[in-house]
Amino acid sequence: QAQLVESGGGSVQAGGSLRLSCAASRLPFSGRCLGWSRQSPGKEREAVASIDTDGRTYYSDSVEARFTISKDNAKNTLYLEMNSLKPEDSAMYYCQASMGVWRYAKPGGSCEGSLHTGPGTQVTVSS
Numbered sequence: 001q002a003q004l005v006e007s008g009g010g011s012v013q014a015g016g017s018l019r020l021s022c023a024a025s026r027l028p029f030s031g032r033c034l035g036w037s038r039q040s041p042g043k044e045r046e047a048v049a050s051i052d053t054d055g056r057t058y059y060s061d062s063v064e065a066r067f068t069i070s071k072d073n074a075k076n077t078l079y080l081e082m083n084s085l086k087p088e089d090s091a092m093y094y095c096q097a098s099m100g101v102w103r104y105a106k107p108g109g110s111c112e113g114s115l116h117t118g119p120g121t122q123v124t125v126s127s
Helices: none
Strands: 001-005 010-014 016-025 034-039 048-051 055-060 067-074 075-084 093-096 114-117 122-127
Touching: 001 093, 016 034, 016 093, 016 122, 034 067, 034 075, 048 067, 048 075, 055 067, 075 093
Parallel strands: 010 122
Antiparallel strands: 001 016, 016 075, 034 048, 034 093, 048 055, 067 075, 093 114, 093 122
16 A cells, blocks of 8 residues: 655744655655645645656745755655745645656646645644
8 A cells, every 4th residue: 555654844933944755655756746735723735846757846836935845766755845934834744646647746736636645744833
């Protein structure tokens, strides 16, 4: 069974940085769209960033120029580098991977098709 496990969350002051990682097992990255989404209490889950097999990346407007998504196909690991963090970035962050192959990243930071989703890692940014 495919599995995604996030790590790297924590508490940081505004203006700080965090790097999230997502290790995938039984889920080869080749041909898949990968992404990060987040959800804070009382709000709907929102796409944050996505990257596809062609290396195209997309970001939500709220994180553009502050966050960077990347992947290491050899390690089957997805990353999210988060800089200049703001209190409104506080949320549970989820790693996602397309269930099918040849699924592509979409503007706004989401992926085509149905997605596998990890259990999440909490990010808290204090002012």
